[in-house]
Amino acid sequence: MSSILKTNAVTMQFGGVTAVNNLELEINEHEIVALIGPNGAGKTTAFNMITGVYTPTKGTVVYTDKNGKECDITGMKLSEIAKIGIARTFQNIRLFKDLTVYENVIIAKHLHIKSDFMSAALHLPWYNAEQSKAEIEVEALLRKVDLWDMREEKASSLPYGKQRRLEIVRALATEPRLLLLDEPAAGMNPKETEELTSFIKEIRDEYNLTIFMIEHHMGLVMEISDRIYVLDFGETIAKGIPSEIQNNQRVIEAYLGVDEDA
Amino acid sequence: MKNKRDLILSAILLIVLFCVSWFVNGELDSYIRRIVNLCLIYAIIGLSMNVTNGFTGQFSLGQAGFMAIGAYTVGIFTVPVELRANVFYAVPMNPLIAGIQMPVWLALIVGGLLAALVAFLIGTPVLRLRGDYLAIATLGFSEIIRICITNASSFTNGALGIKDIPPLNDVRYIFVVTAITFAFIAALINSSYGRAFKAIREDEIAAEAMGINLYKHKCLAFMISAFFAGIGGGLYGALLGTVDPKNFLFTLTYNFLLIIVLGGMGSITGSMLGAVIVTAGLEYLRIFDEPLEIFGTMIPLFRPGLRMVMFSALLMACVLFWRHGIMGTREITWSKLIAFCKNPLGFFKRKGASQ
Amino acid sequence: MEFFQGLLNMSGASFAQHMVNGISLGSLYALIAIGYTMVYGILLMINFAHGDIVMMACYFAYFGITIFHVPWYFTFIGVIVATALLGAVIERMAYRPLRDAPKNSVLISAIGASFLLENLANYLFSGRPMSFPDIPLLSQNIAVGSIKIQAISLVIPVITVISLLVLLHIVNHTKTGMAMRAVSKDYEIARVMGINIDNIISMTFIIGSALAAIGAIMWGIRYPGITPYLGVMPGLKCFIAAVIGGIGNIKGAVLGGFILGLGEILIVAFFPELSGYRDAFAFIVLIIILFYRPTGILGERTTEKV
Numbered sequence: 001m002s003s004i005l006k007t008n009a010v011t012m013q014f015g016g017v018t019a020v021n022n023l024e025l026e027i028n029e030h031e032i033v034a035l036i037g038p039n040g041a042g043k044t045t046a047f048n049m050i051t052g053v054y055t056p057t058k059g060t061v062v063y064t065d066k067n068g069k070e071c072d073i074t075g076m077k078l079s080e081i082a083k084i085g086i087a088r089t090f091q092n093i094r095l096f097k098d099l100t101v102y103e104n105v106i107i108a109k110h111l112h113i114k115s116d117f118m119s120a121a122l123h124l125p126w127y128n129a130e131q132s133k134a135e136i137e138v139e140a141l142l143r144k145v146d147l148w149d150m151r152e153e154k155a156s157s158l159p160y161g162k163q164r165r166l167e168i169v170r171a172l173a174t175e176p177r178l179l180l181l182d183e184p185a186a187g188m189n190p191k192e193t194e195e196l197t198s199f200i201k202e203i204r205d206e207y208n209l210t211i212f213m214i215e216h217h218m219g220l221v222m223e224i225s226d227r228i229y230v231l232d233f234g235e236t237i238a239k240g241i242p243s244e245i246q247n248n249q250r251v252i253e254a255y256l257g258v259d260e261d262a
Numbered sequence: 263m264k265n266k267r268d269l270i271l272s273a274i275l276l277i278v279l280f281c282v283s284w285f286v287n288g289e290l291d292s293y294i295r296r297i298v299n300l301c302l303i304y305a306i307i308g309l310s311m312n313v314t315n316g317f318t319g320q321f322s323l324g325q326a327g328f329m330a331i332g333a334y335t336v337g338i339f340t341v342p343v344e345l346r347a348n349v350f351y352a353v354p355m356n357p358l359i360a361g362i363q364m365p366v367w368l369a370l371i372v373g374g375l376l377a378a379l380v381a382f383l384i385g386t387p388v389l390r391l392r393g394d395y396l397a398i399a400t401l402g403f404s405e406i407i408r409i410c411i412t413n414a415s416s417f418t419n420g421a422l423g424i425k426d427i428p429p430l431n432d433v434r435y436i437f438v439v440t441a442i443t444f445a446f447i448a449a450l451i452n453s454s455y456g457r458a459f460k461a462i463r464e465d466e467i468a469a470e471a472m473g474i475n476l477y478k479h480k481c482l483a484f485m486i487s488a489f490f491a492g493i494g495g496g497l498y499g500a501l502l503g504t505v506d507p508k509n510f511l512f513t514l515t516y517n518f519l520l521i522i523v524l525g526g527m528g529s530i531t532g533s534m535l536g537a538v539i540v541t542a543g544l545e546y547l548r549i550f551d552e553p554l555e556i557f558g559t560m561i562p563l564f565r566p567g568l569r570m571v572m573f574s575a576l577l578m579a580c581v582l583f584w585r586h587g588i589m590g591t592r593e594i595t596w597s598k599l600i601a602f603c604k605n606p607l608g609f610f611k612r613k614g615a616s617q
Numbered sequence: 618m619e620f621f622q623g624l625l626n627m628s629g630a631s632f633a634q635h636m637v638n639g640i641s642l643g644s645l646y647a648l649i650a651i652g653y654t655m656v657y658g659i660l661l662m663i664n665f666a667h668g669d670i671v672m673m674a675c676y677f678a679y680f681g682i683t684i685f686h687v688p689w690y691f692t693f694i695g696v697i698v699a700t701a702l703l704g705a706v707i708e709r710m711a712y713r714p715l716r717d718a719p720k721n722s723v724l725i726s727a728i729g730a731s732f733l734l735e736n737l738a739n740y741l742f743s744g745r746p747m748s749f750p751d752i753p754l755l756s757q758n759i760a761v762g763s764i765k766i767q768a769i770s771l772v773i774p775v776i777t778v779i780s781l782l783v784l785l786h787i788v789n790h791t792k793t794g795m796a797m798r799a800v801s802k803d804y805e806i807a808r809v810m811g812i813n814i815d816n817i818i819s820m821t822f823i824i825g826s827a828l829a830a831i832g833a834i835m836w837g838i839r840y841p842g843i844t845p846y847l848g849v850m851p852g853l854k855c856f857i858a859a860v861i862g863g864i865g866n867i868k869g870a871v872l873g874g875f876i877l878g879l880g881e882i883l884i885v886a887f888f889p890e891l892s893g894y895r896d897a898f899a900f901i902v903l904i905i906i907l908f909y910r911p912t913g914i915l916g917e918r919t920t921e922k923v
Contacts, residue, residue: 051471082473094471096464098591099457106454107461111473113454117482120453121446131454174473321721323728387904393720394663395860395907397728402853402900413893512849516732523725567740574733581725582714 010059037231087176102151108173109134305537308521310490316527319463327404329495330510335373337424377492423506430500526589643878644777648832650870652825658865665727668852669734674833682750704826738845749837863916
């Protein structure tokens with residue numbers, strides 16, 4: 001299996017605090033890899049370093065693009081990262097609240113529009129063609145998750161579970177190869193989590209994705225992850241397949257005393 | 263197809279309005295014509311401000327400066343060559359430009375492009391700033407533009423201003439320019455780029471995560487805004503027949519701020535509504551500037567300056583109590599108008615989040 | 618070329634004169650900049666109306682002395698009190714209601730407040746420039762060596778330093794000051810800790826406005842022409858001064874004020890042909906700072922949590 005993302009000794013320091021220390025991740029194509037750990041372990045920081053929100057204090061992030069070429073994406077801007085095929089969702093949902101469901105998703109297609117703004121404003125033929133193609137893809141995506149009928153609703157008026165679904169679909173619309181999900185199941189009840197689990201598996205297969213996710217719902221993590229990394233206080237304390245992690249003493253100790261989350 | 267229907271209806275509306283402007287131009291007296299022209303020009307500039315402030319969420323206060331660029335371009339290049347020595351009597355006009363004379367339409371476009379260029383130059387450092395800083399910086403640059411104009415006497419005649427600008431008060435002409443402006447900006451906002459602007463307004467980080475290059479798009483919005491502000495300024499200069507640096511104090515920008523706050527930041531139709539109200543208001547509130555006599559006694563309140571006090575009070579009231587203005591981010595669309603005509607009473611009872 | 622000529626040709630006396638002017642102007646800018654930086658530190662907003670408060674203070678002084686013939690030492694105290702009150706009123710009416718509103722709304726409100734003050738002044742006092750009352754004691758010229766300086770130019774830095782020391786004492790050594798620092802670090806936590814946010818914020822505006830009033834009085838003596846728009850340019854420049862020094866940092870505001878004041882005077886002194894552009898100096902420095910050190914000279918870097 002070929003590697004799609006590697007982090008080499010990536011470290012993040014904020015002043016005197018080391019949020020993440022010497023992170024060595026390796027994610028292979030089509031895998032579903034999970035990043036778990038108690039709150040404050042540095043998981044979202046890791047995401048932010050990969051996606052260019054933070055520039056790592058040390059280390060490099062290497063991404064292999066669709067042609068097999070390795071690119072050093074350390075510190076690359078978030079918008080550039082999205083363009084090369086890495087998409088993400090956010091811990092606190094960051095939908096475009098006042099825009100409609102449809103607008104949220106079609107905006108994700110903007111990065112694939114090659115026409116300049118004049119062609120777009122004048123609705124010249126080549127822009128219209130690009131736009132129609134985008135519209136077809138957006139409709140397919142929205143229908144797939146049963147959001148097509150709600151497409152004119154404001155994103156903020158959707159129920160919580162559907163908002164999370166919408167955020168994932170919006171990320172999918174950018175046509176990524178690697179999808180980073182930050183706590184996709186947060187705040188979901190068991191039934192919703194189950195639906196999400198099969199949804200993630202489905203999109204991985206259908207859209208040829210690699211998925212890297214932060215998650216606290218152990219059921220979800222253990223069921224669909226191919227491999228798991230465990231962080232605690234910024235250090236990697238374990239990595240391996242689910243069964244190994246479940247029986248890992250250090251991992252169990254890291255979680256002891258932490259409240260069972262809902 | 264809804265889009266085809268909308269296009270045809272809009273085209274018909276524009277033709278009808280053009281005929282109205284023809285009528286206004288020919289039949290109504292010059293005072294009314296002037297107000298209508300001013301209203302249209304203010305609509306253009308208000309809409310230009312809405313592109314950055316309303317749609318892209320970038321709080322720019324630079325409109326007066328960009329207007330000045332457009333106005334001075336028109337002033338400098340449309341005054342007939344033979345009259346220039348008379349106008350530039352203190353410091354002679356710079357020989358580089360003394361001989362160049364352009365027709366108004368060309369001067370307008372050049373003015374708009376110049377304003378866009380200045381916006382690009384200013385935008386490079388300034389658009390990386392957060393909200394409030396951007397406001398101060400653009401305000402400052404608006405003043406710097408004015409300072410430069412006041413000092414570059416051989417180009418702009420400095421503090422003396424430029425007079426003898428061939429007047430342009432043909433309502434039809436100004437209407438056409440306004441219509442083009444509105445049509446272009448509406449089309450832009452309804453395109454992928456317009457949605458990218460709105461995404462930036464809603465959540466910059468999420469927009470970035472969607473692959474939208476923040477700086478590039480903010481700069482684009484800023485330049486488009488400046489271009490149309492320049493065109494509006496050019497029309498303004500031509501309408502007045504003279505330009506003077508004191509016409510373009512940053513306080514002028516506040517008028518447009520009122521227009522977009524009142525009309526709705528993020529609404530194209532709102533900009534037009536706001537412009538109508540503010541322009542009409544500015545005119546008809548003049549009575550408050552005149553001494554008022556009731557039953558032979560002078561009411562001490564009414565004297566010059568009251569009009570603007572009421573205006574600024576209106577801006578405060580708007581932002582405190584009516585933040586979204588008349589339209590908020592909504593538009594008057596054909597679909598809504600048709601639904602209204604079919605069922606006037608039921609229209610306002612419609613539930614649903616779609617705006 | 619001309620710079621060196623200017624430098625060499627300028628006599629020591631002339632240079633000293635410019636330095637005195639620069640320090641005076643810098644002090645005035647510093648006093649006003651503090652108001653901006655304190656408000657920004659707590660509320661993360663630019664109080665656009667701050668410059669106009671300076672303007673109103675000048676008018677208050679004019680009315681007190683010239684119209685009502687109150688002795689100047691009483692008037693000045695009255696001006697400080699009235700201006701402080703005005704600042705608190707503006708906060709209460711224009712900013713507090715919008716504390717939970719999106720950032721742009723507060724910005725528009727601040728602009729509106731500024732606009733309203735300017736128009737009110739124009740309406741109430743008419744746009745004709747008025748003359749700040751002359752205080753012979755302070756405006757008389759004193760000979761120091763071979764240069765003549767207005768007494769006020771010596772008074773200004775002294776008063777500024779005193780005000781600054783008092784302020785720093787309040788901020789660093791009193792409970793109120795500690796509360797103010799807490800609120801500027803984290804608003805919500807401060808509230809949870811039992812600090813009355815509303816009072817602290819009002820206090821911030823009161824202190825900032827009082828300092829602005831002191832600055833306004835000295836400004837008026839130094840530059841006697843009063844118009845409704847006198848606060849606009851200085852207001853912008855003082856905000857820029859606060860940014861240059863590091864927004865939210867009181868010492869930074871003072872530093873920024875002096876940099877701008879001295880710089881403005883000296884540039885015009887050495888390059889008289891640029892005097893028409895003197896106002897542009899502040900904005901050029903702003904651009905430079907924003908490019909190379911956006912958090913300001915004494916500011917701290919912050920990262921946003923995503």
